Ligand SMILES: Nc1ncnc2c1ncn2[C@@H]1O[C@H](COP(=O)(O)OP(=O)(O)OP(=O)(O)O)[C@@H](O)[C@H]1O
């Protein structure tokens with residue numbers, strides 16, 4: 154016997170080939186735009202989340218952060234702990250940080266913010282602050298009276314502080330006074346100014362750990378140790394690993410550490426994302442449905458004739474479904490090309506958010522979901538009118 | 554053999570009822586070439602639609618070779634149309650997106666004929682209706698008479714045992730009409746095809762084995778079949 158599907162494919166192809174090119178192009182374009190719409194916002198939101206994550210890892214927290222055990226203010230025996238951690242396979246580096254809330258004084262202005270004490274060489278092995286110097290240089294291990302400062306804290310001459318800590322115009326070579334919480338006051342020469350776009354980091358400053366230990370009277374102690382792993386994304390495994398090596402201190406992943414801030418943001422974004430996707434999908438359903446419905450209804454007479462000459466309605470319906478599948482496939486391809494174009498453009502000229510430039514991150518599951526929804530919608534939108542008309546009385550359909 | 558018993562067909566349009574057939578009974582023997590004539594609006598197309606399984610009567614019975622075709626499911630009726638009937642529509646009813654040739658071979662494709670065979674047969678039948686050089690034309694590129702001949706070719710291509718033709722020569726000049734009627738006569742003769750054809754033209758009568766005349770939805774006149782069919786006249 155014959156293959157009904159072959160006849161359906163024949164009819165579908167002739168219809169696409171010889172039907173109105175304008176309608177075909179319009180339908181494909183609409184599907185392409187809907188596709189772009191379905192993946193655009195999620196890609197930006199993924200970009201924002203990705204941005205949060207990289208910023209946290211690269212400048213603020215590292216992949217993992219070791220903090221003092223409950224009840225203590227500092228981690229003790231930092232050097233030996235560092236050695237122990239660095240021996241674990243997959244650990245790329247560790248950097249102890251001492252943290253203090255200080256007040257900065259500069260030309261009669263003052264600002265309260267964070268000051269970190271670091272071991273510059275260790276810090277280089279964990280964060281990328283050293284690569285983000287706007288002016289001057291990063292700290293060296295031997296520096297004693299040098300400070301490097303975030304661009305927000307350094308500020309600009311004449312700017313409004315706007316609620317952020319700003320000394321309004323510090324430049325490299327200037328002297329800045331720092332009042333420590335224990336009352337000690339030191340004067341440092343600004344060795345460099347950096348910009349990471351990470352809010353927490355750009356409003357802070359760094360001196361060497363040795364200098365800060367001296368002022369605060371600490372010995373081989375730190376407020377936290379940042380840990381960098383060879384690859385991102387496997388923090389949970391490394392955390393387990395660290396704990397299994399008998400580390401008594403608190404170990405948290407960057408995600409846990411930033412939980413309050415990032416997770417909340419991510420959650421809100423996910424809600425926006427879900428709503429937007431849902432709305433896009435509903436629009437997609439309605440638009441695709443209308444376009445294909447009209448298309449099919451316009452072929453009412455033709456469907457009637459096909460039935461009249463003895464073609465089974467299953468074959469007729471399938472031919473419409475095949476047409477729709479073809480149109481959707483081309484539309485999705487065009488949509489992917491368009492989305493790739495938009496993504497390339499936004500990668501070259503990124504959108505700038507408070508956290509820095511955001512590059513769109515197109516995630517495979519989002520693309521697959523969009524394609525799947527588009528196909529599902531189209532098939533339904535093609536099937537229903539074809540089925541409705543194919544069921545109709547032959548002569549009524551032929552009369553149009 | 555087609556047997557129609559007491560067919561009525563009432564079209565209801567809102568409150569108005571149009572009684573297109575009011576009790577038509579008709580028997581057509583296998584191999585007969587019957588002409589249906591009558592004034593415009595007398596119910597000729599309505600009757601042919603019912604015999605062609607395209608419409609159902611409001612009341613009455615239709616059997617074809619003993620099969621009660623009104624009792625068949627839609628799917629069975631579709632298969633019946635595909636495998637047993639050829640139908641020439643009064644308004645041609647071609648598929649606009651297909652060429653003349655594709656229109657003709659579509660049903661052969663559905664019947665699963667080998668490509669080579671259906672292409673050869675379809676081209677052959679188009680040649681016989683005088684459209685050898687119009688095979689790749691689409692409906693919009695064909696004249697009314699050419700469209701009508703494509704419709705005829707489509708109805709004939711599978712050598713159906715029953716051919717129903719609704720004014721198949723309405724748009725043809727008398728020369729072309731004659732060649733089509735000669736073709737019908739030959740198929741009727743050679744393949745013992747049953748043909749029921751609606752016509753307006755007096756001179757077509759000489760081709761018919763008998764003529765059924767409809768008048769206001771009723772049979773006005775039904776001649777006996779002339780057993781001895783005279784050879785088709787040379788002049789129109
Ligand atoms: N779908 C319909 N709805 C309402 N009335 C109809 C419908 N189809 C046909 N009729 C009516 O039924 C009657 C018979 O129509 P039919 O088409 O059978 O006539 P006909 O004999 O084929 O005429 P013609 O020679 O003009 O083709 C006409 O009065 C017509 O108006």
Ligand SMILES: [Mg+2]
Pocket residue numbers: 597598599643719
């Ligand atoms: Mg008619």
